[in-house]
Amino acid sequence: MATTTRSRTTGKAPLSAYVLSVLMALVLASIVGAVASVFYSENRVPGFVIFAACTVGTFFALGWVLFVSQYTVVEDPHAEDNIEHRWYDKATSGAFHDILTTGGIALVVLSITRVEISGVSVLLVLLILAMISVAVRFWAARRRDS
Structure with missing residues (x-):
């Protein structure tokens, strides 16, 4: 396109x-x-x-x-080639795996203990975890490459 x-x-x-x-x-x-x-x-x-x-x-x-x-705003025609874009891709793909792993472990723990948690609380925790994970992974990628 x-x-x-x-x-x-x-x-x-x-x-x-x-x-x-x-x-x-x-x-x-x-x-x-x-x-x-x-x-x-x-x-x-x-x-x-x-x-x-x-x-x-x-x-x-x-x-x-x-x-x-x-x-x-002038669009950068080569934005995908920027190092920041690569750091962001690394950070978000890693954070996705963090969310999958954490969600799976939490599901197992909640299933075994039969603890009931509201959906709003679960979604809030997942969003906060995702934001922290992306931020930390972005910072680490930037630090590693500089």
């Missing part, structure tokens, strides 16, 4: 790109807040506000990538 890249950018996006980013963020965050408020029947308004507020930044970043970055 061929990708087209801009050889030059203006450095500044038109106002409409920023407006689209903000609008997209507000609409998508409102949708997440509305869906969340359905599950918080006793506190619908706080549920809506909290979930919308927690996701609006991420959705603005997505909007920025979709609408603004095409005017402000």
Whole structure:
């Protein structure tokens, strides 16, 4: 699949790109807040506000990538050849194996002990483990190669 890249950018996006980013963020965050408020029947308004507020930044970043970055960012045509990209690949593939191993061991231990843990807690621990594993492996790869 061929990708087209801009050889030059203006450095500044038109106002409409920023407006689209903000609008997209507000609409998508409102949708997440509305869906969340359905599950918080006793506190619908706080549920809506909290979930919308927690996701609006991420959705603005997505909007920025979709609408603004095409005017402000010059793509590196050889990004896959960078050493940082190789460090990241090594770190994420190693972290994947860490997650598989840890998940398998935890499953065996929980099955034997018959301890019940909520899904939210398990997912939170897995995400934190993955982030730490990638960070440590990236740092180690960078340190090893420099």
